[in-house]
Amino acid sequence: MRQVRMQDVADAAGVSTSTVSNYLHRPGRLKPDTAERIRQAIEAFDYQPHSGAAELRGARRGLIGVVIPDVTNYFYASIVRGVTDVALERGLSVVLCDSGDDPAREIALFDQLSERRALGAVVVPLSADHERLQRLIRRGIQVVVADRASATSTGCSVGVDDVRGGRIAVEHLVAGGARDIAVINGAWSIKQCADRFQGAVGAAGKDASVRVRQVEVSAMTVEQGAAAATSLLADLPDALFCTNDFLAAGAVQALLAAGIEVPGQVRVVGYGDLELASLAQVPLTTISQPVAELGRLALELLVADVNHGAEHQHAVSILEPALVVRESAPS
């Protein structure tokens, strides 16, 4: 069964391919009955325009990429979801590039995108190494960086205000009476972690009677959270701010196992508002991020960028996180 092409439709309707093309893109120019004949022919053949061929000739509908470290991670999946929503509205197709936390794969995927002449890409880069991104941009693929907002990049970027997230988390703890707060945090080299801690310190800084100390973990997992909490048993703080929900869930597990009451003796705030936050042993008070919104916004900026090329001003958009109060830190 051969491809149905525009020529077939044109023949059936007794017009030229140009007229069919006009029907598709500038319907106003056609006489109503010509249009109707073409409509019927398209229907009869179940004709679908070949967007690849159209792009070859220069049409601007197109492909955009989403490059993320891991689709099975709820956070990234939500970004993807936001992107796909907008893409569908705009008639764009989304190529999903899951780098699996592997820089070599990330490069291979970038190459795939440029081979396919993607219009642009929403990227959550693996490392701060902007060299790789520059390469994409040089090849004519616009890039919007998500969740790694930075003014140094040569494109738009969108992110969530992690300093603010850390601040409202700790403000909530202080407002509830906490005076000795331990922050269980990932590596300082991760910008989010550094920012959240900075916010935490800032919130406490207003009040000299509040002490903030940090426990650094090597990976932001349940196990590491439990280990970190266990290390605090000898000198128990009255509140814990964990910079993600896995750490918080692990910490709560460890505390309960050691006979410490949560929130009775130690109050805990997590970060991210993952599904598990509401379902944990003690439902977690946490910081939620407008993450689907992040994806939507990223693609909208990308589209603006692609459409307005030179005169487009690169923007850095920062969205606001919000406190979600549950049992682990009720007030």
Place this chain on the structure above:
Amino acid sequence: MRQVRMQDVADAAGVSTSTVSNYLHRPGRLKPDTAERIRQAIEAFDYQPHSGAAELRGARRGLIGVVIPDVTNYFYASIVRGVTDVALERGLSVVLCDSGDDPAREIALFDQLSERRALGAVVVPLSADHERLQRLIRRGIQVVVADRASATSTGCSVGVDDVRGGRIAVEHLVAGGARDIAVINGAWSIKQCADRFQGAVGAAGKDASVRVRQVEVSAMTVEQGAAAATSLLADLPDALFCTNDFLAAGAVQALLAAGIEVPGQVRVVGYGDLELASLAQVPLTTISQPVAELGRLALELLVADVNHGAEHQHAVSILEPALVVRESAPS
């Protein structure tokens, strides 16, 4: 900055475009020093072949679609992950189509895939309505159905053996001494739910002293799980089999809130082995599904299908679920 095309490379290397094409696809045919000159020219221009143009001409590398109801759902995201892994190995690009549980969107996405002349698609269909799938196939897009395995479809399909999953869940409960088992289940019209229940009944059927009853819920959520468990308080079973982990988590919450011990008084088995299963108030014994494997396999079947066209025999592959024992039903 104009596109770099094969012609530019050819000119720089002092050969024809055909030779460059040969360099790219049949490197053996070139004299080593010609190859080297072309290599350098490609390097100098940072030339990337235009895969769209290649496909137009008939090359077989290509685009494949993954159509799922919701990327933010861990189960579907894992399928996507499996698909992207294989796709990268094969040089295919993955177009992600998130239908958001909306049939109209599903149709729009199918159209997008056929406009782009995708080679094939891995689809987790919204409904059993194979009419829509047929339409894709008629347009020359091979389809592999995932997680909705059925022999009636006109393509390969892959799935997990839900009857078996239900069976091993209940066998585990019976082996642990349960005699009165309630199954909290989604609608019968969902094949998975019906199958899991059938397996549950089968497992119990061997032993006349075991009673199995069903509580049907309208949505497979935490809330509904809690409600269903609450409705059982008056006539408490000694074990609960919930056909997904959300239901199980909700049920456990409700039981604990009512002062019932888990697993002391009621043992609970969930289904799916979501992240939350290990982190719930009582870590859940559950059935895990080889879900990334499902995605990998789906794409492998799809590739086989696309490559061998007519002589390819459509296969129905059923993978095996496995029991994961945790505290909610320790033995």
Place this chain on the structure above:
DNA sequence: GCAGCGGATTGGAACGTTGCAACTAGTGAC
């Protein structure tokens, strides 16, 4: 009856590849 107009339609040259058939040189056999 004819020039001029404007709306509807068409012709044809791209777009960047690919793969076949054809060509060129060079080698060796006779």
Place this chain on the structure above:
DNA sequence: GTCACTAGTTGCAACGTTCCAATCCGCTGC
């Protein structure tokens, strides 16, 4: 010196669109 052969290379015609310029046709106004 001719022929067959091979390895390496090239010319060319697609592939399915788009868009500009050109053409066609039916009217109006004089």
